Amino acid sequence: MSSFESNDVDLICGYHIPVNGRATPIRMADVPEMLARTDGLLWLHFNLSSQRARHWIAGQEWLDEFVREVLLEGKDTRTRVESVDDGLLTVLSDIHYDLKYEPTDIGTLRLFVNARHLISCRRHPLKATDRLRRALDDGQQFDSTVELLADLVEYLSDTLDSVTHTLADEVDRTEDAILAERFQTGRATLGQVRRMVVHLRRHVAPQRQALGRVSHSNLPWADEDAMARMQNATGKLGDVLYDIEALQDRTKVLQDELSARMAEEQNRNLFLLSWVTVVFAPMTLISGIFGMNVAGLPGVSGHETAFWWVMALIVASGIGMWFLVKPRR
Template structure:
């Protein structure tokens, strides 16, 4: 079959099929069309076939032409996205999560926001089949495909699976670094920024850290199951690489726990700052009420519509009352300053 292979690694030229590659065992690979893929046999070489998960052509190939057990085909096409690994005969059914980013050709028209998206996979000794939803772009798979194009990619199936897992975890680091930088920024904004904006950003950041951990913890367990699987195509170097990936993932989970704890502390600090601002405002209002109390009492007394009010016929009475109120207000102000209310 190999004499019919295309010389370049075509990407997304056929509906549902992102790419299909045959590894040459030297770090390179050659591309297959969908028609050639349907004719592929294990003896033709190790293959890596990447599809759009929710495309009708993918459903047709997985269900009827991929040679999968019906339960495996159903699991590959299911919407279940929680990371897990299930041994089936001589292969592994794998669901992992990877960083989704905007494709380079669309980067100018989209925000650089990233997210974790599911990657469904089946791997045995002769092929790796991966599926991801259309509209998502997993940079880890692109990097491996480019490495194969340059002749610097994996040489056998265990190395390919280990590299995919490694790069899926590797791409989490910039996401966590960005979250950590946002925590530092919010730490500075608490005492000088808008409290409402800071509270909203803290809430979103904490929710994001919880969501990431929700997927990364089972992903660590899934990768650990792959490391301890006794499949003959998983060589010792591959298992060592899986161990390094698991250690890195554990550090990232601890990193997420630290971010979550820091956001909790910042939320408490923000509540304290808001409480202090409210207390200062209340003190000012209380001080203003205290300053206005003497004039209010005097005005209330002399404003009563009853007989016997002194100074009714005295031309100096108003001046005396104003002087008394002024002196009383000044004395009240001095007392408030002395007790640190102002």
């Protein structure tokens, strides 16, 4: 894991970004000076696990009180894109940096964006913000905070697309296992993939819808090129959502196929068991009849016809049971 994604810091990363210039990394001690400046853009990415970072955000009176509450709220993970004063308040879902392909590997990224500032925070290391940091370190230039947000959404789409393709490959292997009648392996893997796909769709669908509204809105501090960039990034997220929905449909079909094949295997086993029962039934009947000791039965002791009386009782009970359980048309 990169040093950027350490949980032992307050300001995970910060950059002053001159227009058409190379971004300059800044430290926590430089933040007050950078906030006082009016030139360039400023991105501050905070670690919500740090009490110092939370205290700093809570003390920024230039941020609306509602903005500070949402940035610091750790329990509400619903997708949110709202206009607040002169900026956008956004809550997005991103993939954990240490992805293990579990439903819990989807984290929350909270952002406030205005004409000059991008304030973001998270609790768990995330992939998209790490890619944006590396892009700035590599010298990528930005003219507005909307372009920063657009690239962040694009990196998020790339990450989700990579996860979706990995899950699709896993579904391919699961399908091969099912066709090879390795049902236990296929059943366990398919269940895990379905849970992950359902969680992905649950987070990406409202995210695509909310960001779509942003890309078609009129932001006074964003030019046409920046908004076009945002529309392209949102469109890419829509393509990822389409792939996720197609993968979800495919897992449903595979689940039905798995259930049908397991039922077919169970029917074959029951059919084999029925044949074994049929084969051994005459043997059981014969051994039971000739193994009877009717001499000591009450009421028939001393009678030479006792055996035949017992046989008649067996036949009568069999006929009675036949009429009792025979299908009624």
